[in-house]
Amino acid sequence: MIAELDRSVMLEPRALRDQSIPKELLEYANECHLYLIGHRPMTVVDPNSLSVDDNLMTARFISYEQSEDAIVECTWTQPGISGAVRVESDWPHNVLRIMDASDSQIARGNASFFLAYAMASAESDVQRLPVDAQFLDLMVDYIGKAYGTEGNRGAIARLQSHSTLQRILSELPRDMESWIILLNSDSQTLFTSIVPSGQKGDSADQEDDLHLQRALAGPLEEEMIVDFLEGCLIKYFQPPYNVQLKKTFPQASAKPLAELYTRDLNAVGFELDTRHLSVRLRSATVASSFAHNAMYSLHSPTDRKNMFDFVDDIEVLRARRR
Incomplete structure (x- = not known):
């Protein structure tokens, strides 16, 4: 028997703490009973490179991966934004925020999250895979499951009080970032x-x-x-x-x-x-x-x-x- 893991959601651990997962995504994720925890080098942006024109964004990404050429500048179409918006990032510039004209936040995410959008629109793997290798590839640290009585306990509930996740986060070097993939x-x-x-x-x-x-x-x-x-x-x-x-x-x-x-x-x-x-x-x-x-x-x-x-x-x- 082969089982396809055809349901998956990727989250940053912060989303578990501040309960910032969108409702529609939360409903989908709550049906996942398996989870994978991994890490990769932290990605930051050059704040002077940030610009947005309607829904077209530009940024220069820099990876903490130990390589002199781990820098890539991308322009991509970012879904969910339009009109008079601006993009900003505070030190250490590993998180981007998109603000509307009234200074309300309409999007927030790790720099690597936005880079992933840019790479998804790459014309070929030849173009994207060298960037993936330096920035986006995830090293698997832990795999677990959550299944309560009658299947009513999903992975999100399990991870909100998970000692191994807390241990991984506490032992993670400061130049790395952790991600969670929920699976079913x-x-x-x-x-x-x-x-x-x-x-x-x-x-x-x-x-x-x-x-x-x-x-x-x-x-x-x-x-x-x-x-x-x-x-x-x-x-x-x-x-x-x-x-x-x-x-x-x-x-x-x-x-x-x-x-x-x-x-x-x-x-x-x-x-x-x-x-x-x-x-x-x-x-x-x-x-x-x-x-x-x-x-x-x-x-x-x-x-x-x-x-x-x-x-x-x-x-x-x-x-x-x-």
Whole structure:
């Protein structure tokens, strides 16, 4: 089974403290039960470079990434603004504010947030990826989940009193900034290949039929999907602040995964694409990319030799879906 992480929201930790998340975004984010915490070099702007003409903004961005050429000047169309507005930034110039003619704030965000908008409109990856590498790529620090009784606890509620998040923020160097990506899966796909292990009507054939019935016994509960996705993501990225699941996932004795083994599934996996967030993810063991995927077998190779088997190559699975 592959679960697509097709619901995602990116927030700065400040938004959790001052409750500045827009209502429509909050409703969407509250349905997310997984979260990823990461960091990247702080981005600042040259305040003398700031200008806005209707909805066309210009700024020179400077990254704290240790490189002499980590400077880029961009002009881009900023959604949600028009008319007589101005843009300003106070020391240390890592936050931009857009003010209207009456000095009311109509938009606020980290400098890297505005740079991400600019890069999203780049004509090609050749143009944007060098900038992403210096400014926007996110190093994954921690992956967690939040799932309360009847699924009524989302990631935002969990993060508002999260000791690991507070630890990450307290240990983060001053020239870095932290970001949170909320995740959830709204679609899952079960792939099968059938290799009969017996003759029609004999005991092996009957066991094959039972096996198939168990595997196709309806959709998995949302909590089970959240559980295995958390394990997959931790196993894949190997985040430094995670302790559990990095080496042990998947494990037949783990209670949260019991239904997967009851269904006699062979493997679980994930697909994650963050291009719409304008951020590539990376870790100490995973190279920067917008797209990440992996599959993990629930059984040792010697345990699985019957008719209902999952294909291990995720590229083959993706080709079948087209």
